Amino acid sequence: MRVYPPLLAFTLMACAPAKVLEGSVTPLLDLSYERAEAQASETEVSVSFLRPQGAGEDTLLKVAAKLEGTTLEPRVAIDLAQRVGNTEGPQRGTVSRSVLDEPARQFPAIARGELVFDGYLDSGKKVTGELHITFTNGTDVYSGRTIFGRFEATVP
Numbered sequence: 001m002r003v004y005p006p007l008l009a010f011t012l013m014a015c016a017p018a019k020v021l022e023g024s025v026t027p028l029l030d031l032s033y034e035r036a037e038a039q040a041s042e043t044e045v046s047v048s049f050l051r052p053q054g055a056g057e058d059t060l061l062k063v064a065a066k067l068e069g070t071t072l073e074p075r076v077a078i079d080l081a082q083r084v085g086n087t088e089g090p091q092r093g094t095v096s097r098s099v100l101d102e103p104a105r106q107f108p109a110i111a112r113g114e115l116v117f118d119g120y121l122d123s124g125k126k127v128t129g130e131l132h133i134t135f136t137n138g139t140d141v142y143s144g145r146t147i148f149g150r151f152e153a154t155v156p
Helices: 004-017
Strands: 035-040 044-053 054-065 093-096 111-117 126-135 146-154
Touching: 035 146, 044 111, 044 146, 093 111, 093 126
Parallel strands: none
Antiparallel strands: 035 044, 044 054, 054 093, 111 126, 126 146
16 A cells, blocks of 8 residues: 555644634634643733734634632633622633734623633643633623633743
8 A cells, every 4th residue: 555645644634633612602703723822920821822814913812810819720720700809809711802804802701611721831831721611691792602622722
């Protein structure tokens, strides 16, 4: 049996996992991305899903979480819907989007949501994780909709 390198490369690419987030938001937004990037500071952690756009890149989705009152640990879920400080404080998590030729967008409040990293966010390494988000009901086009998926992100 003879194997042709271009055919082998195509076969291997076809088996690669798709880089796409899923959920009921997807009929409204294309959430396929080329790479993900995770960042952490003392006050916030985030994962951004990116795709090249001309000389720059689009942030198809960014999920950020305030770390006030919690610690960032591997395989420990961050509750994105939780209020920070007290019941009147801001939500721990936010979801945003910044794409060329589209207005910058904040999504509705999060009814339920978790962000989990499987390892530490060490600079220059990759980390896997997952997210699950359900937005609150309301009048926004994304109200009551969901976004979820597993990812592998690079930590700059």
